[in-house]
Amino acid sequence: MPTLDLTADPVALTAALVDVASVSGEERVLADALEQALRTQATHLEVLRSGDAVLARTRLGRPHRVLLAGHIDTVPIADNVPSRRADGIIHGCGTSDMKSGDAVFAHLAAALPDPRHDVTFVFYDCEEIEAERNGLGRIEREHRDWLDADLAILGEPTDGTLEAGCQGTLRVEARTTGRRSHSARSWLGDNAIHRAGEILDRLASYTPRDVDIDGCVYREGLQAVRIGGGIAGNVVPDECVVTINFRFAPDRSAEQAVAHVREVLDGYDVTVTDLSPGALPGLSAPAAAEFVAASGAEPRAKYGWTDVSRFAALGIPAVNYGPGDPNLAHTREEHVAEDRITACTEVLHRYLAPES
Missing domain, CATH: 3.40.630.10 (Zn peptidases)
Structure with a gap:
């Protein structure tokens, strides 16, 4: 020793x-x-x-x-x-x-x-x-x-x-679904990856808060950190998952952070995968x-x-x-x-x- x-x-x-x-x-x-x-x-x-x-x-x-x-x-x-x-x-x-x-x-x-x-x-x-x-x-x-x-x-x-x-951290998965088809007959399918474009647009236009607490300014951020979809090079995908990380100011509770992200992504299937309060x-x-x-x-x-x-x-x-x-x-x-x-x-x- x-x-x-x-x-x-x-x-x-x-x-x-x-x-x-x-x-x-x-x-x-x-x-x-x-x-x-x-x-x-x-x-x-x-x-x-x-x-x-x-x-x-x-x-x-x-x-x-x-x-x-x-x-x-x-x-x-x-x-x-x-x-x-x-x-x-x-x-x-x-x-x-x-x-x-x-x-x-x-x-x-x-x-x-x-x-x-x-x-x-x-x-x-x-x-x-x-x-x-x-x-x-x-x-x-x-x-x-x-x-x-x-x-x-x-x-x-x-x-x-x-x-x-410290900031709180929340990770969620936002899921889109479509219809699978052969890519040579794409009109028979519904591309789930394309459907995820609206999620990305919402994130890109999101305006985060700056929050002053006891003279300390906490900057929030809502970012896509991973995207996955597709099963083969000739198949229109029927599912796409966007992983999103929300770093939130400690004036929000964990529950409030989840509610906020669900509001931003209203209309999409959202699953919480990780959550720690600030x-x-x-x-x-x-x-x-x-x-x-x-x-x-x-x-x-x-x-x-x-x-x-x-x-x-x-x-x-x-x-x-x-x-x-x-x-x-x-x-x-x-x-x-x-x-x-x-x-x-x-x-x-x-x-x-x-x-x-």
Whole structure:
């Protein structure tokens, strides 16, 4: 089992975490190493193992509790492990999404035995794959009290900027039907692919909303992301399916998002295939407002869905804040700037350190 030094510079710790491969479903070695490090180097923390997730928390009786959460899994490796450091950059799978955030959190777990707020650390598994395997879901079912907090901070890549809340996401299939015939006798058929043209026209002319919530502007989008139809090169198709993704502002509930898309596609057979609600920013909550002030950053809306939505569903304000660049997540060229790691560490240390 690899040995992790939580007291090391978070930059070096990032490289160490990257060097322990942890593709989704294969996080056990890294989870073992994190658990061992927390139990031996952060003895002021209560530590819990849940599957391949590792949790730790203070119990100091502070009036507020802050939760720092980061997933330890990565997408499949693309010849980019072990890590490589050059010119102030760490290259490697997971550097941006999100082992640099994990390194910041793990370092703080050891460096702050007496924080001003009680703190819970959650290093969880299987975030990058299907939602039913996400370690946060298991923790919620089996150890619900461990997720209680006045603010949750997820170390998702934000390039050192505070991104509040998140968009909801909805995928539907809109289906058209026709009549199959030989393409040489096309007048005997009714082409379902041609019928899908009206769906595409509606999407192309759709005007999305921009929604300002707590000073964060969420931009909606309704896009066709896949189209399928036809069975052979000489057959008029009798079915066509258009897959559509709606990224919606968190002022809409999941049910309202579905109703809106059905209204836009009125007259067509619409089937919901995936749905996750968004998360409101919640920046007016005291612990969140304090963190905004400590970060010195201008909060912006999170474009995309993250696990902040899970915390919002529990009534817990949540933000995304991490050193990685979201544009580099899941790429072969994934990397993170060392100065971003240092800056994020300093902000969180300033926010959590005891008052002098």
